[in-house]
Amino acid sequence: MDTSEWHxxxxxxxxxAATLAALRAAEFDPGDYYWPYGGEPSRPETEDELEAAGWIRDGAAHSILDVAGVGEGDPDGDDAIGRTFAVSEDECTRVFGTARVTTDDLERLGDRLPEVLGRLLTGYGIGRHLVVHPGRILFFGHSGD
Structure with a gap:
């Protein structure tokens, strides 16, 4: 299995944190996330069971399900896996040319969006988030084995 980019x-x-939780709940479908074990053991039926299975750090669900919390500080730190970190204004300006990204900016990138977002990723299983104006937030990352 490879890695998957997601946003x-x-x-x-x-x-x-509330937006992340809502996205995870909307994405969770017991029959539709990557499960490395085939039929044995059976797929967890709830997000809590999925977390308790402990395989996400090793195999990953290849989606936002791999990010369970909001981190602070260094998105390249030892405890960053499984968390999402804010994109700083400096990072945003460096990558997007502005500290205030809009939905129009994202749309203009089109097929290049994953490449551009990739410049902000620090490792597998680590998410990033960026406030997008007006009134949106973008979560993105890459995970897998």
């Missing part, structure tokens, strides 16, 4: 653009009310 999700969602409505944002200012609470990163």
């Amino acid at each position: 999700y653009l969602a409505a944002f009310d200012g609470n990163v």
